[in-house]
Amino acid sequence: MAKGTPATGWAAKDPSGVLSPYSFSRRALKDDDVTIKVLFCGICHTDLHIAKNEWGNALYPVVPGHEIVGVVTDAGPGVKNFKAGDTVGVGYFVDSCRSCVSCGSGHENHCPTLVLTSNAVDYDGATTQGGFSDVLVVDQGYVVRVPEGLPLDGAAPLLCAGVTVYSPMMEFGLNAPGKHLGVVGLGGLGHMAVKFGKAFGMTVTVISSSPSKREEAVERLGADAFLVSQDPEQMKAAAGTMDGIIDTVSAGHPIVPLLELLKPRGQLVVVGAPSTPLELPAYAIIGGGKRVAGNLVGSIGSCQAMLDFAGKHGITADVEVVKMDYVNTAVERLERNDVRYRFVIDVAGSQLGAAA
Numbered sequence: 001m002a003k004g005t006p007a008t009g010w011a012a013k014d015p016s017g018v019l020s021p022y023s024f025s026r027r028a029l030k031d032d033d034v035t036i037k038v039l040f041c042g043i044c045h046t047d048l049h050i051a052k053n054e055w056g057n058a059l060y061p062v063v064p065g066h067e068i069v070g071v072v073t074d075a076g077p078g079v080k081n082f083k084a085g086d087t088v089g090v091g092y093f094v095d096s097c098r099s100c101v102s103c104g105s106g107h108e109n110h111c112p113t114l115v116l117t118s119n120a121v122d123y124d125g126a127t128t129q130g131g132f133s134d135v136l137v138v139d140q141g142y143v144v145r146v147p148e149g150l151p152l153d154g155a156a157p158l159l160c161a162g163v164t165v166y167s168p169m170m171e172f173g174l175n176a177p178g179k180h181l182g183v184v185g186l187g188g189l190g191h192m193a194v195k196f197g198k199a200f201g202m203t204v205t206v207i208s209s210s211p212s213k214r215e216e217a218v219e220r221l222g223a224d225a226f227l228v229s230q231d232p233e234q235m236k237a238a239a240g241t242m243d244g245i246i247d248t249v250s251a252g253h254p255i256v257p258l259l260e261l262l263k264p265r266g267q268l269v270v271v272g273a274p275s276t277p278l279e280l281p282a283y284a285i286i287g288g289g290k291r292v293a294g295n296l297v298g299s300i301g302s303c304q305a306m307l308d309f310a311g312k313h314g315i316t317a318d319v320e321v322v323k324m325d326y327v328n329t330a331v332e333r334l335e336r337n338d339v340r341y342r343f344v345i346d347v348a349g350s351q352l353g354a355a356a
C-alpha cells in the first residue's frame, strides 16, 4: 500500500489555544489528488475560535489554517487541471459529498457533509489538519488557481476572508455600481468587503464601534463614509440608506441598529460567527420587509471567480507577514484586534520542527 507524506505543522493541543510543533502524516496520493507545498497561510479569526475551543468542537491536536497558497509538487494520474509548479490555493473545505442538491448545483459549500480543511473528520475517518503545516494533499476539485501577478502573501487571505464576503455580495446583488453597502467590523473579512465593494463601484460605509478606525477606513481603504455604531445621532441620520450590510463581527453585538440602516427590502448578511446567539425581534424585520441571511465562505466556483476578479483588479489583503514561531503572539494580537488587517504566516520560510 502506498505510504502517506510526512508533514510538520503547528497545532493547538488544548483550549489554551497555544500552538507548538506537531508531526503527522498526510494521506497517500490518490488518483485525483495533488500534493501542495504550502507557501503562505493566513490566520483567520475562525482559527482562533477553534484553537481555543470557543465553539466547543475542537478535535485536538488542531493544526489550523484554511487560507492557503502553495505550489503543486505532485499530481495523481487522474489530475487534469493542475501540474507540478502551478500556484494554487486551498480554502475552508477540502471535500464534499458530490451527490447532494448543493453539490449538484455548484453550492458545495452548503453540503451537509462538507469536509473542512482543519478540525474535521474526512470521509476516510482521518482528522483533517490545516495549512499551518508544510504540505497538503487535496483532491483537485477543491483546489483553485491563483492568478499570476498577485503577491502570494496578500493573496492567501482571499481564500477565506475574500470569498466569504465576495460570494454573498454576488448572490444578493450587492455588487452593482451606485448601491450602498454597509460593512460592520473592520478586520480581516471587513476590510476585504470594503475593497470588493469599491471595486464593484459601490458606495461603502464602514460601521464600527471604534471611532479610532475612521481615518484608516476612509484614507487607507477608500471607504466613502464611517459610522460610529455607539453614536445614536449618526446612526439615526443614516437610517434607511443601505441596500445591504455585511456583518463580520466576531463577538456578540446588537443587530437591530444595523437593520435600521437598511432600506426597505434591504439585506443583512451575517458572516461573523460569535458564540452567543443573535437577538432578532420580529419587529426589526417585519417593517420594511428586511432580510437576514447567513453565508458560509463560498463555493469552489465562486472562489475561483473571486480570485480571477481580484487578479484583474489587483485586490489583495493588507497583511502582516510573520514566521511560524510568532504564531502565538499573532493569535493574541488578533484577539485584541491589533492587526491591520490579516496575519499571514510565511510557512515555507519558517522553521517548523521542534527545534524552532
Ligand SMILES: NC(=O)c1ccc[n+]([C@@H]2O[C@H](COP(=O)([O-])OP(=O)(O)OC[C@H]3O[C@@H](n4cnc5c(N)ncnc54)[C@H](O)[C@@H]3O)[C@@H](O)[C@H]2O)c1
Binding pocket: 043, 044, 045, 046, 047, 049, 160, 161, 164, 185, 186, 187, 188, 189, 190, 208, 209, 248, 249, 250, 251, 252, 253, 270, 271, 272, 273, 274, 295, 296, 297, 334, 337, 341
Ligand atoms: N461565515 C463564514 O464563512 C466565515 C468565514 C470566515 C470567518 N468567519 C467569522 O467571521 C468573524 C470575523 O472574522 P475575521 O477573521 O474577519 O476576524 P477579525 O478579528 O479580523 O475581525 C473581527 C472584527 O470584529 C470587530 N469586533 C469584535 N468584537 C466586536 C464587538 N463586540 N462589537 C463590534 N465589533 C467587534 C473587531 O474589531 C474586528 O474588526 C469571526 O467570527 C470568524 O469566525 C466566518
Ligand SMILES: [Zn+2]
Binding pocket: 044, 045, 046, 047, 066, 092, 160, 161
Ligand atoms: Zn476563515
Ligand SMILES: [Zn+2]
Binding pocket: 096, 097, 098, 099, 100, 101, 102, 103, 104, 108, 111, 112, 113
Ligand atoms: Zn454534498
